[in-house]
Amino acid sequence: MPSVSVESCLQRGRILGKRLESELILAHVLGSSRASVFAHPEWTLTQAQSLVFDALWFQIEAEKPLAYVLNRQEFWGLDFFVDERVLIPRPETELLVECVLNRVAAMGECLSPRIVEVGTGSGAIAVALQHVLPEAEVFAVDVSSDALEVAQMNALSYGCSGIQFVESDLLQECFLDEVKPDFVVANLPYIGTEQFDFVQDSVRRYEPALALFAGADGLDLYRRLFDQIFYSKWKPQFLLGEFGDAQRLVLESILLQRFPGYCLEFYKDGAGFDRVFVLNFDRSSFF
Numbered sequence: 312m313p314s315v316s317v318e319s320c321l322q323r324g325r326i327l328g329k330r331l332e333s334e335l336i337l338a339h340v341l342g343s344s345r346a347s348v349f350a351h352p353e354w355t356l357t358q359a360q361s362l363v364f365d366a367l368w369f370q371i372e373a374e375k376p377l378a379y380v381l382n383r384q385e386f387w388g389l390d391f392f393v394d395e396r397v398l399i400p401r402p403e404t405e406l407l408v409e410c411v412l413n414r415v416a417a418m419g420e421c422l423s424p425r426i427v428e429v430g431t432g433s434g435a436i437a438v439a440l441q442h443v444l445p446e447a448e449v450f451a452v453d454v455s456s457d458a459l460e461v462a463q464m465n466a467l468s469y470g471c472s473g474i475q476f477v478e479s480d481l482l483q484e485c486f487l488d489e490v491k492p493d494f495v496v497a498n499l500p501y502i503g504t505e506q507f508d509f510v511q512d513s514v515r516r517y518e519p520a521l522a523l524f525a526g527a528d529g530l531d532l533y534r535r536l537f538d539q540i541f542y543s544k545w546k547p548q549f550l551l552g553e554f555g556d557a558q559r560l561v562l563e564s565i566l567l568q569r570f571p572g573y574c575l576e577f578y579k580d581g582a583g584f585d586r587v588f589v590l591n592f593d594r595s596s597f598f
């Protein structure tokens with residue numbers, strides 16, 4: 312078998328318009344950095360390396376997301392294991408983590424808040440929060456036992472053994488009254504089947520449907536979560552959630568109807584899209 316050069320692999324990436332993917336797969340196969348791959352197009356792959364490259368590249372040609380091909384995705388500066396059991400954590404979701412941390416900092420003395428994350432998936436949000444706030448008590452909820460396995464693996468790899476994982480359809484009855492969290496944080500599925508269907512083909516094909524869709528307008532799970540909070544005696548101090556840009560007006564009207572009189576704020580992500588809402592249940596903060 313003739314030896315295969317780095318340059319010929321990079322060329323396969325250029326032809327498909329997937330140069331970054333080819334560089335990162337080469338770096339993975341060669342156990343090297345992306346910069347070294349880029350700097351050494353004359354390097355050659357061993358036969359074994361070449362077979363591994365082909366196997367991974369075949370998946371890229373089939374439009375599989377790079378994160379699933381390499382089983383890793385960075386989030387909040389941490390490396391997460393991901394596979395098709397969980398949504399690939401998105402950079403814009405870091406805004407949700409940032410909004411929680413800003414509220415915790417503003418609370419001053421309380422660096423050990425109790426946080427419930429609903430729809431934890433890979434555990435990215437829960438692990439990022441526990442990493443920054445080791446004193447926090449974090450509960451990570453998901454309806455998918457498959458996702459919880461991945462989240463637990465990620466928590467363990469960062470020594471976040473204190474995170475409590477709960478398999479549940481949103482928040483079971485009495486959960487809030489028993490746990491009494493300061494924060495409820497959610498990045499629930501918000502793609503609509505009829506409206507607000509802003510999903511790409513490769514996402515639809517490879518990422519778990521359970522992590523993407525939530526009824527006709529994508530907001531069914533949020534409606535149910537808001538009802539659960541409404542009917543529980545205990546209210547968290549803050550409820551934070553991620554949503555799709557075009558959903559802001561609908562979401563705002565649902566939230567204001569359900570929780571009139573509370574302070575509701577919206578935040579834009581780095582690309583300028585409405586992305587996160589923060590509902591403050593502490594009336595004293597604005598009276």
Ligand SMILES: C[S@@+](CC[C@H](N)C(=O)[O-])C[C@H]1O[C@@H](n2cnc3c(N)ncnc32)[C@H](O)[C@@H]1O
Nearest residue numbers: 398400430431432453454455480481498500522
């Ligand atoms: C959009 S993904 C978010 C994953 C992760 N938190 C993140 O930000 O990358 C939504 C997650 O909610 C979970 N989920 C869907 N329906 C749920 C339900 N009824 N109760 C709890 N979790 C649910 C899915 O399994 C999925 O892991």
